[in-house]
Amino acid sequence: MVGRNLNQLNKRMNSLWQKRNLIVDNFIKEKNLKLVITDIRNIFYFPFNKQQNYNIQDIASRWQEFFDEHNDYNDFVYHLYLHIPFCKHRCTCCNYYSIEPRNIKQIFVFLKYLNKQIKFFKPVFKNISFKTLFLGGGSPSVLSADELNFLFKILNSSFNLKDTVKIFEANPSDLNKEKLKILKKFNIHKLSLGVQSLDSDVLNKLNRNYQKYKQICRVAELIKEYNFNKFNIDLLLGLKEQNANTFIKTLKLILQLYPNSITLYSLTPTQLYLNQYFNSNIDLFYKKYIELIKDLENNIEPVLKEFGYVMDSSLDKLLTAEVTLKKLNDQSFSGIGELYNDFSNKKEALLGLGPSARSYIYGKLNYKQKPEIRLKYDLLSDDYMGNKLELRDEMVKYIVKDVFDNQQIDLYKFKKIFNKDLEGVFKHEITALDKANKIFIRDDKLKFKYNNIEDLFKATIFFLDENQIINVMNNFRDN
Ligand SMILES: C[S@@+](CC[C@H](N)C(=O)[O-])C[C@H]1O[C@@H](n2cnc3c(N)ncnc32)[C@H](O)[C@@H]1O
Ligand code: SF4
Secondary structure, eight states: OHHHHHHHHHHHHHHHHHHHHHHHHHHHHHSOHHHHHHHGGGGGTSOSSOEEEEOHHHHHHHHHHHHHHOTTGGGSEEEEEEEEOBOSSOOTTOOSOOBOOSSHHHHHHHHHHHHHHHHHHTTTTTTOBOSEEEEEESOGGGSOHHHHHHHHHHHHHHSBOTTOEEEEEEOGGGOOHHHHHHHHHTTEEEEEEEEEOOOHHHHHHHTOTTOOHHHHHHHHHHHHHTTOSEEEEEEEESOTTOOHHHHHHHHHHHHTTOOSEEEEEEOOOOHHHHHHHSTTOHHHHHHHHHHHHHHHHHHHHHHHHHHTEEESSOGGGGGTSOEEEEETTOGGGTTTOOTTTTOSSSSEEEEEESTTOEEEETTTEEEEEOSOOOSSOOTTSOOEEEEEOOHHHHHHHHHHHHHHHHSEEEHHHHHHHHSSOHHHHTHHHHHHHHHTTOEEEETTEEEEOOSSHHHHHHHHHTTSOHHHHHHHHHHHHHO
16 A cells, blocks of 8 residues: 555656656747746746736735734845836847936926825835835936935935945936935945947947947046945946957956946847847857857956956856956955845845836735836826735745755755745655756755756756746746
8 A cells, every 4th residue: 555655656756847847848949948048047036926917005005914914024124126217318238128208207207106106105114124225227317416306305205214225227428426416415325337338339239329438437537536335337248249359348448447346247138139130030149149258258357357356257157147347355345245136035025116116025925017107197006017925935936046046955044044844845846856866965955966057947947836837937938
């Protein structure tokens, strides 16, 4: 009898592995795997579960429920994100939601709406101190001096931002002395400038030929004069017309400005960009991209050394994450870390405001404001889309992050965070992985046997159930 049960269990475990493997395999065949790998970091945000519409009242109620249910709500780390959905000129490559404002009235209407939205959430968050405030977009820097003052006044009077680390994303072409003074007064801690490239051919294809190095130099000087704690510059890799030589030229010009950090992003090509410049062919894009990275691997180090900078990881990490170039021994990095970007597998929650902003109520709801700007805003319309979360989903999120970052699951830490044994909660998954000879345990760590990123991807996604895998996969397809 026992033997028969064991046999049945064995069969079930085999089929669990086969079933989930098959879903992922079919998907990988259907869609280019490289895109999957690029996108995997987004898995933490992807709806595991079914999507539903919500209005602002529903959303506020979920937050209130969360605070009421968690006596320990003060042990959580809270982040606030504001999405300013405007750019003076849209770059052809951009995958963020923003529009070129038709007139100043459009920005005014948006700010009035944001004001109402902030006031609506104010009472719900009255006991909460935010650890970070990230003003992103789009380009929050398009706001005029008066508009920035208006926004900061609302924020200061609505939320507890006394000890908050504040980060502001800017297009350097929008900045001037007056705006920088206002940012400094609001205590912006980190100012991050999007530059992308300084090569005129690349900029032309980007619709960014308004950008001038002289202006960037002036802004960099002012940033130093006002003594912002951190000054970062973003560059993009994989752009049309880019090659290792022109990239190194750009990099040298940027290094002469001595920012605290330079963040290198690999382009996630939008369909529009692929259609425009790569014959709608993603393989062509990746072929060029991989050539560029190979060429750069050979000659980036001496340049960094010359300017006293180091890379936080090798360039081959670029497909799955950004790479940061940092000044050697830069004190401004100690103790602060990249708090917002690290929103991941910890007890954290995020309130996002503005079109396309994502939010996260731990163990309860993962939602996004719909990306649209309207002339008439009605606070109570169904402006949000979200999916419910359970504690088990938080566990999966923790696992996915741990496996992808460290290629293992720390069983001790898992137990400490969730007060449960991993082997107890995910008994079937672990038995099936073990039977398929994909894992082993050493030093309280569950380790994975894998030959390539595809194997690791499969092992990671394995902890989601079949419906969740299908939801995540459909999301990859839609994005
Ligand atoms: C929201 S933008 C803010 C920067 C600012 N608006 C600017 O570009 O001047 C943040 C960063 O995202 C990066 N980015 C834009 N489009 C991207 C894409 N398709 N794939 C990867 N990164 C992208 C750029 O490096 C950009 O600096
Ligand atoms: S990269 Fe920056 S400036 Fe360009 S469209 Fe995107 S958000 Fe706007």
